[in-house]
Amino acid sequence: AAGVIQSPRHLIKEKRETATLKCYPIPRHDTVYWYQQGPGQDPQFLISFYEKMQSDKGSIPDRFSAQQFSDYHSELNMSSLELGDSALYFCASSNGGVTEAFFGQGTRLTVV
Amino acid sequence: EDKVVQSPLSLVVHEGDTVTLNCSYEVTNFRSLLWYKQEKKAPTFLFMLTSSGIEKKSGRLSSILDKKELFSILNITATQTGDSAVYLCAYILTGANNLFFGTGTRLTVIP
Numbered sequence: 001a002a003g004v005i006q007s008p009r010h011l012i013k014e015k016r017e018t019a020t021l022k023c024y025p026i027p028r029h030d031t032v033y034w035y036q037q038g039p040g041q042d043p044q045f046l047i048s049f050y051e052k053m054q055s056d057k058g059s060i061p062d063r064f065s066a067q068q069f070s071d072y073h074s075e076l077n078m079s080s081l082e083l084g085d086s087a088l089y090f091c092a093s094s095n096g097g098v099t100e101a102f103f104g105q106g107t108r109l110t111v112v
Numbered sequence: 113e114d115k116v117v118q119s120p121l122s123l124v125v126h127e128g129d130t131v132t133l134n135c136s137y138e139v140t141n142f143r144s145l146l147w148y149k150q151e152k153k154a155p156t157f158l159f160m161l162t163s164s165g166i167e168k169k170s171g172r173l174s175s176i177l178d179k180k181e182l183f184s185i186l187n188i189t190a191t192q193t194g195d196s197a198v199y200l201c202a203y204i205l206t207g208a209n210n211l212f213f214g215t216g217t218r219l220t221v222i223p
Binding site (some may be wrong): 013017042043044045050058098102103106 | 143153155156167210211212213216
């Protein structure tokens with residue numbers, strides 16, 4: 001069965017660079033959620049989209065932006081990267097609320 | 113301020129042991145509590161608990177919610193090495209559609 005696809009799986013960037021993470025939800029899922037999980041930390045909610053509109057916003061820094069496109073895939077854009085942005089970034093998708101969401105394998109971002 | 117606390121932070125047991133993981137919460141407008149298993153990658157859903165006192169069971173795993181004492185437990189019986197993972201609990205608020213996670217319990221099952 002198709003799952004949530006995230007790309008890239010691993011990304012290494014230097015400080016002050018820009019990164020774009022992509023998330024392809026399960027077909028027919030209309031909601032995408034982004035979470036950030038720092039080393040040894042719990043996942044923190046960043047932002048979510050429903051039907052291509054932002055639906056909820058969590059602890060997303062101003063340096064980050066995200067959107068959901070017409071094909072329902074979502075991109076998380078991160079600018080002026082800082083060392084503290086190094087984390088595992090999860091995307092989840094659902095078609096019935098977050099309690100029914102499936103998580104992708106994550107993108108591990110390392111900022112050096 | 114809403115919070116969720118998991119205990120213990122880390123646990124090492126032998127195969128065949130039974131473990132109980134705890135998740136305590138102080139949440140305004142609580143709706144449900146969810147348990148996830150996270151191995152090296154994505155969290156995978158285990159249980160969602162909304163009503164107090166009703167045990168949910170899946171194989172060797174079971175979980176229950178106590179809305180009076182504000183906690184949930186996750187039990188794993190006859191543990192196997194494949195149960196080694198971080199177990200996360202998360203809550204969801206009434207009217208909201210995102211998850212707030214605890215810091216997790218790292219379970220290591222040794223042969």
